Amino acid sequence: MTNLNEYFGGRIINAKELTPELKRTLLDQGAIQTAATYQIRGERYCRRCLMRLPQKSEKYDYCRHCINLGKISSSDTLLITNADIIFPTQEKYLNWDGELTDNQRKGVHELLNAFDRHQDHLIWAVTGAGKTEMIFPLIEQALINQQRVAICSPRVDVCIELFPRLQKVFPKTAIGLFHGKSLEKYHLTQIAVMTVHQLIRFEKAFDVLIIDEVDSYPLAGNQMLHQAIKKSKKSIGMMVYLSATPPKELLQKVRKGQITLSKLYQRFHGHPLPEPHCHLLFKEIDFLGINPRLRLKLNQVVSSHQRLMIFFSSIPVMEKFAQKLKRYYPTLSFVSVSSLDKERLEKVQRFREHRVQVILTTTILERGVTFKRVMVLVLNADAKEFSKTSLIQIAGRAGRDKKYFDDEVHFYYRYYNRQIRQACKEIEYLNQQVKK
Ligand SMILES: [Zn+2]
Structure with missing residues (x-):
């Protein structure tokens, strides 16, 4: 049957x-x-x-x-197929005992207001502001109204990290995780977590459509995916965009009054974003094996057993550096990951569980992942693969824990270019807004 x-x-x-x-x-x-x-x-x-x-x-x-x-x-x-589905009611939907900060609460209030008016809404929250917790009350409200919710991201890693968190707080609601690599076959669930690509298969399906990391690849500038988002929302549904670095087009819509906005300049723990230290290198990163200025930092990391993320502009640069790292620091434990790596999730888990000290990565881990107490280095921060947005996101990997809010971030480059300047300026600006 x-x-x-x-x-x-x-x-x-x-x-x-x-x-x-x-x-x-x-x-x-x-x-x-x-x-x-x-x-x-x-x-x-x-x-x-x-x-x-x-x-x-x-x-x-x-x-x-x-x-x-x-x-x-x-x-x-x-x-x-028919999208008018009657979902079973529950006595209690949300099972979460965490507490929202005053800032988060204000954002939630604005979000629920927008929900009541079927108004599209943007949450502009600095990295580590706790935007996921902010969507819990919105999802709860939609579930109470027997509506259907999709939470989508262009990045599969973000979906994979989000899914268990939602399962935990909505334990009695059917939740599906759908993406190109998952073995789970599509089936009707009241909450669906999926990559934006999957939305192409839907028409007028969701009452509330939440798009996380709206500015990230491959969604940015992709006409087909943007149309897919529009089309899969029900006519009177609501769209919510989440971003730490919203794209110009969305901010334009805010200015025109087409969507409402909540801003969260503060991280959930109330401490500022780590501001990057900038280091001009006079030679390539592999000069004399590993550039001596870089080695100074690495020596310090190794001797203090500090956990470290190193970001690279491309896979070949990363692989070459990994070989040198092995030669110069034979006892240092590390893994390297990229979009082509089939064992990526497992390696990230090893780093998460402190089984290795260092993780080398491309921009694949620039967002959506949370580690406690890590120093962050970006090598060749002036490379074209790093945009202002990705540098801000990468810097946002540091200082996410209440206890270790002041993790260091270091940018290494040969040319202090626009993306580096703008990223540093924006982080500084966001921190100043909090003090005001
Ligand atoms: Zn087609």
Whole structure:
């Protein structure tokens, strides 16, 4: 017997993947049937990802934009399943005994106000402000109203870290974790945690759609993903954006009054963001093996057994440095991770559990991960792979613990360029706002 829950909830499904019986059942249960493409001013568009299709005369006749989710040809028919779901009620939804700071409470108040008015809202919170806790009351309110919530991030690591936290505080609510690498098959849940890519498969599915790390790759500047977000929210639903470094376009919408804003300049523990120490190197980082200025810092780290994250602009630079690190510090325990690393999650866990002292990483760990008491180094901070935004995020990995709020952050570079200057200036600015 087919589990209909694997189809319900505003899913867009290619009808040819369904048996005639299943198709009939889904239609009986409120699914709508529609052509796979639609036309506007002579141009054809894909109904699933809303991107433009090639002209009829061209060789292929399918949507190349969303082909990763299964081929959609222009002659196909789609089924969009019913998203009006009645979820069971509970006596108590939120099971969290933590306490919000005054700042967080103010943000929550503003967020719930926006929820009542179906108003899109941006939470601009410095790294470590505790924005996840701030969405708990909003999710709770949506659940009480028997609504459906999706929490999405462009980054799979962020989703993976968020999922168990939500399970813990909403223990009786069905929560799903869906992303390209997960083995969990889609099924209807009242809360869904997923990568933004997964939203392409939905239409008018969610009452509350929360987008975490809205400024991060691959969402930034990606038209298909932005359209997917818009399309998967119900017409009277609400969108919430979370960011420590919001993109210009969102701040413009705030200025135009299209979305409301909560600002949190203070970290949850009330201490300022660590301001980066800047170090100009006169030679490359691998000069004389490892640049002597860098070795000075590394010697200090090794002798004090301090935990350390080192950020690199690219995998080859990191790998080369790892070899040198092994040669110069044979007893130092470290791991290195990147987006291509299949053992990434396991290695990060080893660092989290203090089984290694140092973690070498690309920008893959610039956000969404929390470690206690770590020094942070950025090598080649002037490289084009580090934007102002990623430097701010990276600096935000330090000082996240109440007890060790003043972890050090060091930027090493050959040229003091715009991204470094702007990142340092913005961190300083945010800290000044707190003092005011
Ligand atoms: Zn498409």
